[in-house]
Amino acid sequence: MSENVVEIPDATASTSQPVPEPLSRPLYYGWVMLPIAVISFIATSPGQTFGVSIFNESIRLDLGLSHAALAAAYTFGTLAAAIPLSYVGWLIDRYGLRRTIITVVTLLGVACLALSQTRNWWTLFLAFMSLRLLGPGALALLSSNTLAFWFHRRLGLVEGIRHVGMALAMTVIPLGSLWLLSHLGWRGSYIAMGFGVWLTLLPLLYLAYRERPEDMGQQMDNHPPSDSTTKGATAPPLSHSFTLAQALRSRAFWIVACGTSTFGIIHTAVFFCIVPIFLDQGLSENQAAEMLTVFALSLAAMQFIGGMLADRLPATILMPVAMGGLAASMALLANLHSPLMGHFSGVAMGVSQGLFFAASNPLWARYFGRLHLGKIRGMVSTCNIGSSSAGPLLCGLFRDYLGSYELILCVFTFIPIPLLVLSCLASPPMPQDESPKSETKPRPELAKV
Numbered sequence: 379m380s381e382n383v384v385e386i387p388d389a390t391a392s393t394s395q396p397v398p399e400p401l402s403r404p405l406y407y408g409w410v411m412l413p414i415a416v417i418s419f420i421a422t423s424p425g426q427t428f429g430v431s432i433f434n435e436s437i438r439l440d441l442g443l444s445h446a447a448l449a450a451a452y453t454f455g456t457l458a459a460a461i462p463l464s465y466v467g468w469l470i471d472r473y474g475l476r477r478t479i480i481t482v483v484t485l486l487g488v489a490c491l492a493l494s495q496t497r498n499w500w501t502l503f504l505a506f507m508s509l510r511l512l513g514p515g516a517l518a519l520l521s522s523n524t525l526a527f528w529f530h531r532r533l534g535l536v537e538g539i540r541h542v543g544m545a546l547a548m549t550v551i552p553l554g555s556l557w558l559l560s561h562l563g564w565r566g567s568y569i570a571m572g573f574g575v576w577l578t579l580l581p582l583l584y585l586a587y588r589e590r591p592e593d594m595g596q597q598m599d600n601h602p603p604s605d606s607t608t609k610g611a612t613a614p615p616l617s618h619s620f621t622l623a624q625a626l627r628s629r630a631f632w633i634v635a636c637g638t639s640t641f642g643i644i645h646t647a648v649f650f651c652i653v654p655i656f657l658d659q660g661l662s663e664n665q666a667a668e669m670l671t672v673f674a675l676s677l678a679a680m681q682f683i684g685g686m687l688a689d690r691l692p693a694t695i696l697m698p699v700a701m702g703g704l705a706a707s708m709a710l711l712a713n714l715h716s717p718l719m720g721h722f723s724g725v726a727m728g729v730s731q732g733l734f735f736a737a738s739n740p741l742w743a744r745y746f747g748r749l750h751l752g753k754i755r756g757m758v759s760t761c762n763i764g765s766s767s768a769g770p771l772l773c774g775l776f777r778d779y780l781g782s783y784e785l786i787l788c789v790f791t792f793i794p795i796p797l798l799v800l801s802c803l804a805s806p807p808m809p810q811d812e813s814p815k816s817e818t819k820p821r822p823e824l825a826k827v
Contacts, residue, residue: 406600407588408528412536414582416543418479418521421579423551424490424571425513427649428670430506432555436564443499446774449650451499453771455506456646459515460764466516467756470523471749475589479520483579486512490572494565510763519759523751526743527590531599531689533740538685541735545678545728549671619747620807625754628807630745633800634738635758637697639765640797641704641731644790647769648711648727655783659714669720676728684736696737697801701794703730708794712787745806 423429430452438448470478489508496502525536558567591598625631648655649670656666687696707726710719746754776786 404596406591407594407596408525408536408591408598408600410586411524411528411588412539414587415521415524415536416540417582418483418517418524418579419540419544420547420551421483421486421575422513422517422521423547424486424568424575425509425515427646428548429551429555430509431650432552433559433564433567436559437496437502440564441496441498441502443502446778447499448502449770449774451503452506452650453767455503456510456767457764458503458507459511460760460762460767462511463515463519463760463763464753464756466511466519467752467754467759470520470752470756475520475524475527476583476587479517479524479587480580480583482512482516482520483575483583486517487572487576489513490568490575494568494572515759515763519752519755522739523755526740526748526751527598529599530743533743534688534736535685537739538681538683538688538736541681541685541732541739542678545674545681545732548674548677552667552670619749619751620745620754621750622753622757625746625750625807626757628745630741630804630807631754631758633797633804634693634697634741635761637701637734637797637801638738638758639761640701640794641734642762642766643769643772644704644708644793645727645731645769646766647773647786647790648708650770651773651777651783654777655711655714655787656720658783661714661717661720665717665720668717669724672721672724673728676725677732678728680729680732681736684733687733688737688740692805693737693741694802694804696733697804698798700730700734700737701798701801703727703733705791705794705798706730708787708791712784712791741804 434448437443438445443451466478466482485508489505489512492508493502493505496505521540522537525540526533529536555567558570562570588594591600620628652670653663653666656662656669684696703726707723707730710723710726714720714723742755742758743751773783773786777783
């Protein structure tokens with residue numbers, strides 16, 4: 379019988395025993411997903427304005443188009459690309475991030491090849507539409523949403539790092555595009571970029587992309603649910619996420635969406651016309667390029683600093699400062715009389731954009747949750763891409779009919795002022811604004827996302 383006696387240790391004695399140190403946590407896989415998100419964002423460059431503008435003149439001359447016809451193809455292609463973006467957001471929520479991003483990257487490569495085969499205005503319009511939809515639209519949206527599923531407490535920091543990567547790429551990609559153009563021509567350049575997107579991203583996505591921390595046996599921000607150190611910093615549960623309809627009824631959604639669209643229309647217009655803006659003031663193309671370099675470096679610095687600020691300060695403080703900086707940058711550009719003034723304008727543009735997007739990008743997941751984040755951000759992207767389409771054409775019309783860009787730049791100076799005031803009111807929507815529908819269980823396929 380003595381063999382079956384279980385010895386119970388003394389409770390008081392156990393308290394004096396040394397407690398074993400907890401095992402160190404494995405590397406958080408979110409830090410692997412961060413460079414994937416950065417590379418995905420950079421891969422949107424073939425459809426970004428700074429990427430397309432290098433090839434504009436070669437495309438125009440080869441197809442026999444006027445300046446206005448080329449701008450119209452880009453403007454209407456961008457506008458048409460904005461329409462399906464909300465549907466892309468629905469696809470993200472329905473089928474998941476991994477399947478959607480692999481499909482988008484595959485189609486983006488096809489769009490690059492399609493642009494290389496354009497022969498007239500209509501095929502150019504369709505190619506521009508595809509590039510703008512799949513690159514700055516869908517792939518940029520997927521890149522940002524990827525981080526929102528891995529980070530909450532540090533979402534501002536990682537979003538800042540993602541944009542720093544893109545800003546640094548902006549200083550290199552135009553030079554690389556010029557090299558491709560001189561060696562391969564514009565058609566060969568887009569063929570090379572299409573295959574480059576495929577060879578760089580598709581193997582990476584197939585082998586390394588994971589949608590959520592739970593897929594790796596981890597928790598968001600690498601904190602277990604019982605970790606008391608994360609009290610108040612953990613992400614809200616999926617059941618508390620806003621639907622798109624609920625988000626659209628909130629004041630914060632429309633204020634931040636309008637601010638995003640304001641940056642879209644102004645910066646797209648300025649960058650598309652930056653060379654003639656400088657030439658009209660007696661400055662050179664090289665000085666315009668220098669201004670873009672100053673802008674990119676300022677943007678990179680502020681994205682990183684702004685990301686850290688966004689984790690510590692509310693967006694209602696950071697966004698008004700950013701809108702004021704945008705107004706100041708346009709005032710400087712409207713009074714452009716020297717290269718130094720152009721550099722100051724570039725700094726103000728980079729700092730304001732970096733601060734605004736560092737504050738606003740984490741806001742969507744923090745304010746509205748993650749369950750319907752694809753549809754919500756898809757709607758924001760639709761507004762942003764759609765508004766940016768009007769910029770180049772608007773600038774061109776003012777230049778053709780008034781002989782100067784000065785008046786449109788003055789208009790751009792005053793547009794951000796009302797949003798500076800409204801941004802102070804973009805506080806998080808109250809939980810009681812949610813309807814009872816938001817508390818129902820999501821469909822199983824949505825719960826995976």
